[in-house]
Amino acid sequence: MSNKPIILYDIPSKAPGIAWSPNTWKTRYGLNYKGLAYKTEWVEYPDIADFCIKIGAKPTMTRRDGSPYYTLPVIQDPNTGAIISDSMRIAEYLDETYPDTPKLIPAGTHVFQKTFMAAYDHATEGLWPFIIPAVAKILRPTSEEFFVRTREATLGKKLTEVYPSGDDLQPAWKKVEDGFGKVDKWLNEPMNEGKPFVMGDVLSYADLMIAGEMQWCKMGFGEESDLWKDMLKWQDGRWGKLVDRLKEFEGPPEQDLVD
Amino acid sequence: MSNKPIILYDIPSKAPGIAWSPNTWKTRYGLNYKGLAYKTEWVEYPDIADFCIKIGAKPTMTRRDGSPYYTLPVIQDPNTGAIISDSMRIAEYLDETYPDTPKLIPAGTHVFQKTFMAAYDHATEGLWPFIIPAVAKILRPTSEEFFVRTREATLGKKLTEVYPSGDDLQPAWKKVEDGFGKVDKWLNEPMNEGKPFVMGDVLSYADLMIAGEMQWCKMGFGEESDLWKDMLKWQDGRWGKLVDRLKEFEGPPEQDLVD
Known part of the structure; x- marks a missing residue:
């Protein structure tokens, strides 16, 4: 140790x-x-x-x-x-x-952990136009300027144009919900149904990945935002339940403020 | 037993x-x-x-x-x-x-087997415009007619229009190679490098899935086709090696001809 x-x-x-x-x-x-x-x-x-x-x-x-x-x-x-x-x-x-x-x-699951992430990322790619602009706003000025500039260069457009608006908003958000529905369906594979984690009763990296994505949304959108509150309702509350289940592994609420 | x-x-x-x-x-x-x-x-x-x-x-x-x-x-x-x-x-x-x-x-890998397939399917989706029209041609008339009709209804176009041709052919085939390159990269995860199977030394459903896809390409394109010969060269021959390794599990070359 x-x-x-x-x-x-x-x-x-x-x-x-x-x-x-x-x-x-x-x-x-x-x-x-x-x-x-x-x-x-x-x-x-x-x-x-x-x-x-x-x-x-x-x-x-x-x-x-x-x-x-x-x-x-x-x-x-x-x-x-x-x-x-x-x-x-x-x-x-x-x-x-x-x-x-x-x-x-766990032994033998290295490739599976990686491909789980790839499948998850693809299923939930509709989240990006929402979360990337949201994250820019929670960064401090020096990081925000860098983040916005580099992401806009990669995406080839302004982050304000990336965020869905007007008539696009509802269908784009529905697409995100459907994407998480796909992940939920995977997790509900018959032999895994009712089990708390990707590997059943055993926590592994894949669960930390999903929970990390949830922390990203919670912080990025804001705990009181409609988007985060929506996500907590999706798929029978699965995502919030996972975060709750892993609460004991979050560490102290404020992490050493070395700056 | x-x-x-x-x-x-x-x-x-x-x-x-x-x-x-x-x-x-x-x-x-x-x-x-x-x-x-x-x-x-x-x-x-x-x-x-x-x-x-x-x-x-x-x-x-x-x-x-x-x-x-x-x-x-x-x-x-x-x-x-x-x-x-x-x-x-x-x-x-x-x-x-x-x-x-x-x-x-293996215990705990049900979700991973499923998401491996999802990640594989997405990475190699460029194969479809090649293999679906090729498969139609190897079916017997009654199945061929049904297969072509139902696939064309789903795709909304003729299978002859689906198959890449002219200037599209090379880039479309390169896209397939790159897709398999992505799968190869996953399989080469550092902790899995040099190991024969998705789970390392242990064969599992995911390997049978990949090998099944290879049988599909071998039969669909034909063993003597340029496409299949290309696939055998890709990614340092990984796909042909997998089929060879599983040869003992193919069963008899001709399966009971009950018709």
Whole structure:
């Protein structure tokens, strides 16, 4: 077991110390589920690449032009000296390095965890035009400017044009609901029906992924928003129930305010 | 273990006794992998619905107009009296009913097997405009007429218009290769690299699904076709290697010619 706390690098928002990124949430949930000591350090969007290069964290992707793309989460483990990027790789690292803690990726399910995410992402892709513009608004100015500029360059349009409006709004939101209906149907596979998790009674990375997406929507849209309240009603309340079930693995409500 | 052979209902082609359907292949592979005795009976496309109703096999889907949709594979197990439709449900039935045989769906992976298929189908959807018209040509006249008519109704165009031609051909085929590249990348997840199967060293339903798709392409395009030969070269020969590895679970080259 670890003695010195692992450092989790996360992206701050206007709500100090409250995590919102779906990807860093996967790692945060995982660290808490494993009962490993950790502390959060916050890195604004425009600083992520330089920061990763400085500490020696690998890029997680390659851009079309061949340049490296750096993302968070990254963890730094002072017990081993390891610096790991990418939430899947972090989960694997934690499973291997701390073998006495519950597994995030049960043996033989590595490919399945990945393809579950791919299937989920495809089914719920209608969420993006809603959540990306919403997230921009909860970031602090320096990250917001960077986030909006880079996302607009990728999407080829203004985020204000991305967000569904007028007659498009209702059908676009219905499409999101239907997408989550597809995921719900998968989770209700006959042999899994009534079971709390993707793998039945055993929590795994895939559940943390879904719960992380829910944290993203809750923070991005706002807990009091109609959109989030809608999502809590969809599919018989499945998504809110999952977040509730994992509440014990959220960690403290405010994560170390190192800034 | 079974004493009386299970009956596997399959769809015939112009090559008598040679299976070609990706869905019935999943069941055929599964029965052979489990070492269960079975025999094949062949049902032409236009007869499937009436036949299923007659023997009491459930529909596998509901059409948009609410009517039931009957498909093969269906199995009939004279040892228990069970009649099961849908290759996933058949795999579950066989795992439960013959617990001493190797599992097709290891515990906890039911949802993952399903979402693997969803992710695979999405990644390789570019294959459809090639394979659907190709399959029409290998069916016997009564099935061919039914298949072409129903597929054209669903797609809203002639199958001859669906098949990529002229300047579209090369980019459309490249899209298929890239789609399989995506699946290959998933299978090469770091913790799975060099392992033969989706779950590493353990064969499961997901592998039978991929191999079934390969049988479909091999039979549909023809073993001597350029398309199939291309597929055998893609991704370092992964797909042909999988088929070779599962050769021992193909069953006899010609399946009981009950007609």
